[in-house]
Amino acid sequence: MYGLIGKMLIAPGQRDSVLAILLDGTRDMPGCRSYVVATDPTHADALWITEVWDSQEAHRGSLALPAVQAAIAKARPHITGFGERFETVPVGGHGI
Template sequence: MFYGLWTKFTTQPGEGHRLVEVLLEAATSLQDVSDCEQYIVSTTEEADTVMVREIWTDQAAHAASLQLPATRQLIEQARPILLKVERLLEDQPHGGKGLA
């Protein structure tokens, strides 16, 4: 069974696009991390809001990813433009299209 996470990021006014860039860089940095099954960055009609959907092999793999040097650097880049980070949902994906 996998570990899934949905996170909502709210940025300073007008900074949503900048956060998208940072989070897409995070997604690129995870390309060679085999425990990361999915890292999807999206926006909604809600201004200055960015959503991230992550699927990991397990919760420990996700926790370990937060200690990677690239991840730490990107967190520091994002911190000044963030107003709020909400962990909306943790779930256990069982499979489906795009998930091995």
């Protein structure tokens, strides 16, 4: 499996709209076992995205999906940058 945890920085006042865009545009991604978008309790303009995939190739392939491309295009104007990014190798757990 392949895991990814990343922090996304959002323009002030746009966090909830980007959160909705990401949740709506990332359904039905083949090979995705878990996709969690979370707010950061210490930073009002940040989101954390935690992903678990069957493989790194499945993750890369998701970026070409029309729904994912549309979500990226819609959210991009509100994204001001990225913070920490961690790749992981999930080995098990609930919901994966």
